[in-house]
Amino acid sequence: MKNPNDGFLRGRLRSMKFALKGMWLLIATEDSIKAQLFFGALVTGLGFYFQISNTEWMLQFIVIGLVLVAEALNTAVEKMADFVHPDYHEKIGFIKDIAAGGPSFAGIISLIVAYLIYGSRIFNLF
Template sequence: MRKFFKSLHHAANGLCYLLKERNFRIQLVFGAAVLSIGVLIELERQDFLWLLFCTFMVVILEAVNTVIEKIADILHPYYDERVKVLKDVAASIVLMGSAMSVLIGLSILIKEIFDLHFAVGILFGIIIVVFFFSFGLFRVGGGKE
């Protein structure tokens, strides 16, 4: 039993570390907001479970991205194009998971709130995802590597 509690302690330490990461906190805030909206509008159980799944999927992907970045930094502390590609691909995995979650979340929420067909939410989600993807794709300068 002692090993189990020690494992829980290590997991709690990891979670505390993740809570210091800006992107992880952003994902948590968005997830909490979406889940709160789901509670307020009294979503059906299955729809709420989809929102819960999407929220946790994105948060888990963000945590995996952090692990990949930290391992890459340890193994290659100086700039290397291969490490940049590794980090960029890891970040794109989070982006894809987030995009899917936006599509699922908007299809559920727009259908429930505005009583529109779920495809309207997906279309609206596609517009949002394309806008933010374009913003990231065409961003010039700034930011730290």
């Protein structure tokens, strides 16, 4: 909650504290985030191994961020929906299914980008 006595800098620092706490809560409690961080670390290692270009690094980190943001927002929607209506409800289920579509789109895009970056490099190994 915004403190009216906070100046600009103190308010930004307080916001950063909440953001870092949220990131930690996601990492500590959500298996989907842990899995995405694992895959992000894996493709980062592949990037070093295959010595990808700066442009490929940028694209790779953009899609890693895209997937993590989509997973975080999906988690927030699911937690909110469960709080508002803890029992099964058809409309809540519909909302949660739509929210789950976001990480699915991001995942598909990330696989396409990974194929474009690593496809030919991996196939050339065989």
